[in-house]
Amino acid sequence: MAPKFQIKAFQFSTLVKNFIIISIVTLSFFLVFFSKSDLYLINGVKNISSSVIIPITKVISAPINAFSNFVDEYNQFRSLKFENKILQEEIIRLKKWQTLAIQNSRENKVLKKLLNATDNNLILIKTASLINRNDTIYSKLINLNAGYEDKIKKNMSAINERGLVGKVIDTTSNNSRVLLLTDPNLSISVKTISDGIFSLLSGKGDGKYLVSSFVKESKMPRLGDIVVTSGTAQTFPVDLLVGKVTKVEKNRFFVLPFVDFENIDYVQIVTSK
Amino acid sequence: MEFSKFLNSSSKLNILLIISFSISANSFILYPNINNAFYVLFHLTLIYLIFYHYHYYLYFVAFIYGILFDILLLNNIGVHLITFISILLSFTLLRKYLIKLSSYQIIIIYFITLVIFLLFEQLLANLLYNYKINMSSFFNFILISLIIFIPTVFLFTKLDK
Numbered sequence: 001m002a003p004k005f006q007i008k009a010f011q012f013s014t015l016v017k018n019f020i021i022i023s024i025v026t027l028s029f030f031l032v033f034f035s036k037s038d039l040y041l042i043n044g045v046k047n048i049s050s051s052v053i054i055p056i057t058k059v060i061s062a063p064i065n066a067f068s069n070f071v072d073e074y075n076q077f078r079s080l081k082f083e084n085k086i087l088q089e090e091i092i093r094l095k096k097w098q099t100l101a102i103q104n105s106r107e108n109k110v111l112k113k114l115l116n117a118t119d120n121n122l123i124l125i126k127t128a129s130l131i132n133r134n135d136t137i138y139s140k141l142i143n144l145n146a147g148y149e150d151k152i153k154k155n156m157s158a159i160n161e162r163g164l165v166g167k168v169i170d171t172t173s174n175n176s177r178v179l180l181l182t183d184p185n186l187s188i189s190v191k192t193i194s195d196g197i198f199s200l201l202s203g204k205g206d207g208k209y210l211v212s213s214f215v216k217e218s219k220m221p222r223l224g225d226i227v228v229t230s231g232t233a234q235t236f237p238v239d240l241l242v243g244k245v246t247k248v249e250k251n252r253f254f255v256l257p258f259v260d261f262e263n264i265d266y267v268q269i270v271t272s273k
Numbered sequence: 274m275e276f277s278k279f280l281n282s283s284s285k286l287n288i289l290l291i292i293s294f295s296i297s298a299n300s301f302i303l304y305p306n307i308n309n310a311f312y313v314l315f316h317l318t319l320i321y322l323i324f325y326h327y328h329y330y331l332y333f334v335a336f337i338y339g340i341l342f343d344i345l346l347l348n349n350i351g352v353h354l355i356t357f358i359s360i361l362l363s364f365t366l367l368r369k370y371l372i373k374l375s376s377y378q379i380i381i382i383y384f385i386t387l388v389i390f391l392l393f394e395q396l397l398a399n400l401l402y403n404y405k406i407n408m409s410s411f412f413n414f415i416l417i418s419l420i421i422f423i424p425t426v427f428l429f430t431k432l433d434k
Contacts, residue, residue, distance in 0.1 A: 017329045021365075024332045028358050031340065032401075035350040042350070049344040053298075057345075060295035068301045136300040136308040138346045138404055169348060177348065185403055205405045262302045 047172045054143055054175070058132055122237055125269040126150040131175070135261070140180035140207060142166070142264065147174045155235060158267040163241030163258040164188070164229060165267050178267065181242070181257055182207045190242050190255075191230040192221045198230055201242070201255055210243060210255040220253060221245045227255050237272035282432045283326045287334070289318050294338060298345045306417070309410075313387075313417045317425050319357065320386050323364050324371070324379065325433065335361050347404075352397040356390060380426065387418055 034042055058065075128146035135141060146152055148171045158165040158178045167186060170177040179186050182203040188210075191198050198216040203209075221227070225245040231238025247254040280288075297312040319338070323331060339354030346353075364371070371379065391414045398404040 021329060021332050024336050025358055025362070028336060028339070028354050032351045032355060035343075045340060045350070046344055046348075049341055053341055053345070057295035057298045060292055061299045064296055064307060065299070065301065068304055068307065072303055133300040133302065134298060134345050135302075136305045137297070137312055137410075138352075138398055139348055141345075141348060179348070184405060205407060 046170055050143060050170065050175045050177060051172045054132055121239070121273050122270045123273055125156060125271060126152055127266055127268050128152075128176070129266050130264055135180060135182075135207065139185070140166075140183040140203065140261070141169075142178050142180060142267075144176045144178060144267065144269075145174065146269070147171045147176050149173050152176050152269050153271075156269050156271050157236050157240065159240060159270055160259060160264060160267050162260065163243070164236065165259050165261075165264060167235065168269065176269075180261055181210060181259070182261060187213065188236055188242065189230045189233040190227045192225040192227055192245070194225050195219070195221065197221050197225075198232065199253075201227070204254070207261065208256070209246070210257060212252045212255075215252070218251075220248050223248060231272070237270065282434070283322070283328075285432050286318055286322050286326065286429070290315060290322070290334070290338070293318060294341070298342070306413075309413055310417050310421060313391075313414055313421060314425065316387055316390050317418075317422070318429075320360070320383060320390065321426075321429050323361060324383060325429075327364065327368065332358070332361060347398065347402055349402055351401045352394050355397060356394050359393075360386070360390060383426070384418070384422055387422075388415060391415070391418075 031042070031045070126146045128144035128150070131143045131145050133142045144152075144158075152168060152171050154168055154171060156168045158168060164181060166178045166180040166183075168176050169179045180203070181188065181201075184203045184205045187200050187202045189198065190201050197219045199212045199221075200214040201210040202213050204211045223245055227242045227245060229236040229238060229240040229242060241258050243255040243257040245253055246256045293311045293315040297308050297315055299308075301307045315338075319335070322334075335357035336354070339357040340350055342353035343350045371382070374382070391411065395404075395406050395411055399406050
């Protein structure tokens with residue numbers, strides 16, 4: 001009787017193993033197939049990874065983070081004397097600019113009053129700080145410490161003092177994920193300030209430059225032109241600063257964003273009025 | 274040292290998987306090679322577990338890490354999940370042939386699998402989610418693999434005693 005029982009038990013365990021393996025493979029293909037859809041299961045998986053897994057990975061990687069910060073601070077300390085000299089020269093230069101800026105600001109206020117122009121077309125939803133970033137391998141993503149409890153919704157724009165940072169692509173109760181401008185999968189409709197040339201920009205893939213994927217009427221901007229959001233696709237509010245044209249080719253041009261993506265600590269989530 | 278006695282080598286390798294996953298999923302903007310190195314180390318550890326500690330629980334491990342890597346690095350499920358599951362399935366099919374190979378041949382196959390693994394991920398990211406195949410990033414991964422491969426194998430064999 002004993003050997004017979006063993007054979008049955010063996011067959012049962014192999015059957016269970018095979019069933020589990022087939023289930024996992026089937027579930028994997030289901031998840032891949034419906035990954036881009038808005039299914040409850042997919043959103044649930046994404047929410048768990050943002051709100052539970054990210055804090056855990058942050059705690060585990062804390063020693064490396066501390067070491068990296070220490071090395072960075074040591075390097076900064078070493079270059080302190082040299083930086084001090086540069087900063088002193090910068091202060092003298094900026095003081096001259098400040099006088100000019102105050103004059104221009106006064107002039108601007110007077111002109112705005114004459115034109116009856118409104119100051120801003122943006123509604124500030126929340127100022128959030130960055131909790132971690134995933135922008136080294138593949139996509140360019142950052143995670144923020146504010147979510148739908150702070151009224152942040154999908155597709156809202158993230159900006160900082162320098163200009164457009166990116167777009168909210170996922171929100172959980174207390175976290176949200178922002179796809180940075182430099183990601184190749186984010187397209188923004190822009191226009192140049194000087195000539196009003198409309199085009200579409202997306203990340204080049206190197207994490208630094210944006211490249212045009214479509215230029216209206218094939219009109220190319222000039223080197224140094226300032227690019228702002230056009231507001232035509234209604235994804236981003238109009239007139240948010242994007243960057244500066246740094247290279248123009250026959251059919252495309254390159255833009256260097258104003259935002260320093262390596263030094264983002266806080267962003268503002270905004271939407272248009 | 275006393276604590277390590279309670280853990281078998283498979284558990285130690287799983288702890289290493291958790292650590293390398295956590296570090297590769299948190300970008301260190303000043304030192305991106307730290308992320309890349311731990312990303313490669315994760316792949317090395319997973320392949321080592323599949324080759325030398327094969328068990329059907331690895332399907333769960335591959336499934337979970339595949340989803341997490343995809344969501345954290347790409348925001349879409351696909352690339353890592355397909356790669357991890359397909360490498361496990363191919364190993365299950367080819368296991369009877371791999372057993373016949375010598376240890377040196379296995380080591381070479383181990384490295385080749387790693388390279389295929391990394392290349393396959395780049396290709397899938399391009400096909401599924403439009404991420405351009407970044408050859409400089411790929412060669413960076415290969416260079417890191419070349420540097421850390423021998424020490425890692427040495428460490429793993431030490432763990433396995």
